[in-house]
Amino acid sequence: MTDVTYDNHGPRFAEASPEISEGAVALFGACYDGTTSFRAGARDGPDAIRAASMGLETYSPAQQLDTTEDINLADLGNLYLTAGAAAPVVDTVTWATREIINARAKPLLLGGEHSVSVGAIRAHAEYYSELTVVQLDAHADLRDGxxxxxxxxxxAMRRVLDVVPSQRLLQVGIRSGTADEFEELHQSGRLVAPLADELEQRLESSSGPVYLTVDLDVFDPAYFPGTGTPEPGGIDWKTFEQLLEAIVPRRLVAADVVELAPRLDPTGCSSVLAAKVVREVALRVGR
Ligand SMILES: [Mn+2]
Known part of the structure; x- marks a missing residue:
């Protein structure tokens, strides 16, 4: 195990504390986009989310909770990562996630591209034998390399399937992939329509903790153009709120929010949407 160190000199999310405490939601950034195939820039995601959080209320009308009053929110900064290959980066994310779990806090990883999620999910799969992973995404992410x-x-999800059994992965909102990927999605029963009722029902048939991975490209490019691989036909904000509400808060132990590439949206609206997703997810994980 190598030392996990953070660059924590930059701005923090909203009014988050720099110190981790028991029961806190612990934000941490993985600024990596080394395997991006189409349009790079997700490495800038974590700091753009923090910058956009400054213009966002800390209160959520939907959940009637405030990140400064109703939960303990910590922001540890961005992991120091090696450049280049994904494997050492993902290992570092695993080590960092273990440290946060061992501190009895709840990890909330900010990406970065989607491969960083694998590191956090591996740590949770070691810790919880009955972990269910909920993936919100436009893409199946099932290529075997x-x-x-x-x-x-x-x-990303092929590697998740190395550590989580197929029936404990729910792939929500997927609308892009190869014929082989879609055949597998249908045959495995992992494909879930982006409807709150359906997700709720599927979660009721399992027990145990839930890890939520939000690839922001699940949103329609009309709302969220600032991402490397945009895909028309996505969800809107209201649908996201309802999907999040379908996950019982006491089961939700950790999450990640990935694939904001802020420079691809010069209006800055994608960064604001991403920051609002982080606020809502943090409140759901932390309550
Ligand atoms: Mn995606």
């Missing part, structure tokens, strides 16, 4: 690299943003 891509361009010779087994750890890739397009293989």
């Amino acid at each position: 891509y361009r010779g690299e087994p750890l890739n943003h397009a293989s």
